[in-house]
Amino acid sequence: MTIDKTFDPAAIEAKWYAHWEATGAFRPERPDAEPYTIVNPPPNVTGSLHIGHALDNTLQDILIRHARLQGKDALWVVGTDHAGIATQMVVERQLNARQQKRTDFTRDEFIAKVWEWKEESGGEITGQLRRLGCSMDWENERFTMDEGFSKAVIKVFVELYNQGLLYRDKRLVNWDPGLKTAISDLEVETREINGKFWHFKYPLEDGSGFISVATTRPETMLADMAVAVNPSDERYAHLVGKNVRLPITGRLIPIVADEHADPELGSGAVKVTPGHDFNDFEVGKRAGFKASEMFNMLDGEGRVVQTSDGLIPPEYIGQYRFGIEGEPTNARKMVVEAMDALGLLEKVEDRVIQTPFGDRSGQVIEPWLTDQWYVDAETLAQPAIEAVRSGAIDIVPKSWEKTYFNWMENIQPWCVSRQLWWGHQIPAWFDADGKCYVAETEDAAQALAGTDVELTRDPDVLDTWFSSALWPFGTLGWPDQTTELDRHYPNDVLVSGFDILFFWDARMAMQGIHFMKEVPWKTLYLHGLVRAADGSKMSKSKGNTVDPLGLIDQYGADALRFFMAAMESQGRDIKMDESRVAGYRNFATKLWNAARFAQSNGIGGSHSINAPKAQLAVNRWIIGEVVGTVEKLNKAFAEFRFDGMADVIYHMVFDQFCDWYLELIKPAFVDGEKGEMDAESMIVAGWVLDQILVMLHPFMPFITEELWHALGDRPYDIIHAKWPEPNATVDADAVREIDWVIDTISKTRSFKAELNIPPGARLTANIADPQPSTIAIIERQAAALSRLGRIDSFAFAPVETNNVAQIVVGGDTVVYALDGIIDLDAERSRITKAIEAAAKERDALAGRLSNASFVEKAKPEAVEKARADHAEKAAEAERLTAALARLG
RNA sequence: GGGCGUAUAGCUCAGCGGUAGAGCACUGCAUUGACAUUGCAGGGGUCGCAAGUUCAAACCUUGCUACGCCCA
DSSP, X not given: OOOOSSOOHHHHHHHHHHHHXXXXXXXOOOTTSOEEEEEOOOOBTTOOOOHHHHHHHHXXXXXXXXXXXXXXXXXXXXXXXXXXXXXXHHXXXXXXXXXXXXXXXXXXXXXXXXXXXXXXXXXXXXXXXXXXXXXXOGGGOEETTSHXXXXXXXXXXXXXXXXXXXXXXXEEEEEETTTTEEEOGGGEEEEEXXXXXXXXXXXXXXXXXXXXXXXXXXXXXXXXXXXXXXXXXXXXXXXXXXEEEOTTTOOEEEEEEOTTSOTTSTTSEEEEOTTSOHHHHHHHHHTTOOXXXXXXXXXXXXXXXXXXXXXXXXXXXXXXXXXXXXXXOBHHXXXXXXXXXXXXXXXXXXXXXXXXXXXXXXXXXXXXXXXXXXXXXXXXXXXXXXXXXXXSSEEEXXXXXXXXXXXXXXXXXXXXXXXXXXXXXOOEEEOTXXXXXXXXXXXXXXXXXXXXXXXXXXXXXXXXXXXXXXXXXXXXXXXXXXXXXXXHOSEEEEEEEGGGIIIIIHHHHHHHHHHHSSOSEEEEEEEOOEEOTXXXXXXXXXXXXOOHHHHXXXXXXXXXXXXXXXXXXXXXXXXXXXXXXXXXXXXXXXXXXXXHHHHHTTOOOOSOSSOOOOOSHHHHHHHHHHHHHHHHHHHHHHTTOHHHHHHXXXXXXXXXXXXXXXXXXXXXXXXXXXXXXXXXXXXXXHHHHHHHHHHHTTTSHHHHHHHHXXXXXXXXXXXXXXXXXXXXXXXXXXXXXXXXXXXXXXXXHHHHHHTTOOTTOOEEEEOSSOOHHHHXXXXXXXXXXXXXXXXXXXXXXXXXXXXXXXXXXXXXXXXXXXXXXXXXXXXXXXXXXXXXXXXXXXXXXXXXXXXXXXXXXXXXXXXXXXXXXXXXXXXXXXXXXXXXXXXX
16 A cells, blocks of 8 residues: 555544444453553533543543553543533523423423433534544443443442431532532632622610621521620620520521631621521531521522511512522612611621632522532541552642642532432432431332332432542442453543542542442542633633644644643643644654655565664664663653653654654665665664554554554554564664764754855865774765765865865864865854854863862762763864864 | 642743753755655743752752632
8 A cells, every 4th residue: 555645634534443443443352461441531421522631531542552552451441421410401401492491391201301312412522532533442331321330329329328428417508599409519619709798787685786797698687597796805795695686577686606706807796697608507506506497598599488487578588689680679689778778787898709609500609408418528538548648549740649638638528419300319218207218229218118108209319420430430330240340440540630630530539449449540640721822721601712623623633632642741731832733743744754755665564573683883773762762651651741752752753763764774866766775774664663653653543553554464453563672772883873974964064054055065074083983984874974964975184275164073073175165264153163162061061070079079970971071072172173273 | 818830942841950952933045856744054041039058950948929720
């Protein structure tokens, strides 16, 4: 197969992906091999591929393909997440578009509609992951609500309940009035907004005066249960224990002493609304109120409802808490106006308020007193903390450990129930008295309750993250003890963005250790966010997102992937820089053309992992370069330095292989006829190119597979090739020889450019006092020096003229006679500059060596190196000085 | 208020104790010979500021400044 003249990524991407998938390439049968496992963070089934997925999945694919090339039984588990809230919202929005709403349907009908939607439109992202080249095990694609996984979720719930680690409790939750469900602390975003601080006077019961309170939530006074003052606040000491007659409701409430009241803030006295404020809830408990006694004054949509004492005036009932768009009246406005009318509004101040918002709905969160299910996260967190401390889990980069510990050590009970329809329905049943029975099936619950008891199932569903926390083992067949589970748990690595460290990673650690008695993964690799070119966060609302599929269309998946790897340095976000993606497309093109060159010269694939035997210096040198590249690459893999991997392979391909090696072995043209490449170079070049393709394959899977097959008949695809083990060493003599050649050619080109001598000018070089090794090198490398350096011949005698250009290469001074074309002043200034550079380094080294403390205290290697470098620089400066003198 | 991170060439970033690097951009030159999605050559940096440790600091320590993120 002849390699096309132009590299067209789109043409090969579709072809090879389909081939890999059709042949089961992502999951070769390797029962005897060492397992290697990554589970993919399941994207939302509603989702489409964004640039963050592109980064996350590229990194995983690099690791998986590398492991597969190492011969491991590499498993990359893939699937999608039912994403409770997000998916329900999508389907509800579709209903809205048809003037319908969820509650027009029964629960079962609605859920059927969601499944229908999921079958038709869900999973768009899985096709897009394929376009990126991700080598996941699609044959075992999972869904967090498929039957087996659901079984695991239910089992976990029941076991945690039976172990006392999951319980039902009445306490304040973060209630989202937009979505009408409870959400967890993590789903609340605190933002600063401009608000007001209202100062009210509350009359004392005995008519002796007033106590001032200030609040940012005036409407909640309808459910006030106390006024708190700081116990150390002498201004109010005499009032503690007295009562206040609350305006509007006329409720009699006590003045209590509590540390929560800050004497510095406002008047120092605060109103206490235990049913609608997290701090007040604690104050209320300390004041002796039980949660069940605390007043609730709002419904699930944030409208006023009557408190249990029936004291809220009827005109307030049904008013929204603080007015949303289209609501002309609201409880807040009414309360403030009423207080003003009563002469009890002291003043109103502007104030910046920390306000909680639901991260999905954007609504202001209402602390609301309800019964919800909670996981005892504190207990589960302890072994997960210990796992990181002991090194059982290695967090990379390490700097995230502190964040992990800080969160885990202060973890709060996790509210896992959601008032939604789409999700895993909670396996709890209630009898008529509200007694609860938790079991894996209704029959089992009935058995617990007794046959004649009528049971109603808890309508709520579980937090999506409750189920995805089980991903590392739930996808492998648990609770059944499958061989997959046995072989692939613990997973080797988890790759995730740091933004889901708490949401997902930490919870996987907790659940995995609790249920499997082993950590879910040995390494947790956290990467940053992909930001817009200006450094801002990408978001649909800002309209500054970059579509990875657009980048794939334009530059190819390989280029995008290489960009992601090259930019992924630990502990840093990635700023989108499209010019770099273009640069890596150019890199792919370079490789493509190098392969075309190889093919046109009869170079084909190799048949050996071991480096071929070679006599020629250039071949021994390039084999050594492969050896060095493999070593550096292996080190970078061991350290998860994706940027380092990309850097190493890039320079190997571009600099060593294309710019020098191929040029050095390129057959000469003689009388317009192209010569033939020597047999040894053909074999070595074929081997080197194969090693490059294999090393590059994890990063650029498509082009490498294409070229792999284009260059020879292969017994297997490159996706199943063997990672390089050259079984060779760096040959110091070859390195010296090729370095001499490269240096001579570079310096010759350089002086021509600087002296305005046409690069094509063919010259004769003179070395008056060559080192014996130099003569031998020149004999062997004459053809390369001629073709690349345009040096026709070498003479080993002094030149007659002073009109010369001179370069110093190693220990040799190479002189070019240039009568009639050289500008001697330019040459003098060029050499003077070179002398200055060498002398500066020489003197710096001399200064260091003359410092007694350096020689005494520095590491011996450092001293030795300084001596050697000094000698070299001194000799170079001396040779250059002599060269300058020769110009007259 | 607590924690974390980042400040290096015009831009995007490596380097993290022994003489400042890459890609892109820029300048000059080249061109029938794998490659203009090219080649060759080159210009460009008191490594945010200050003090300290060290024979030696972009790199370690402390402080400061600026920006960003997370938690309260």
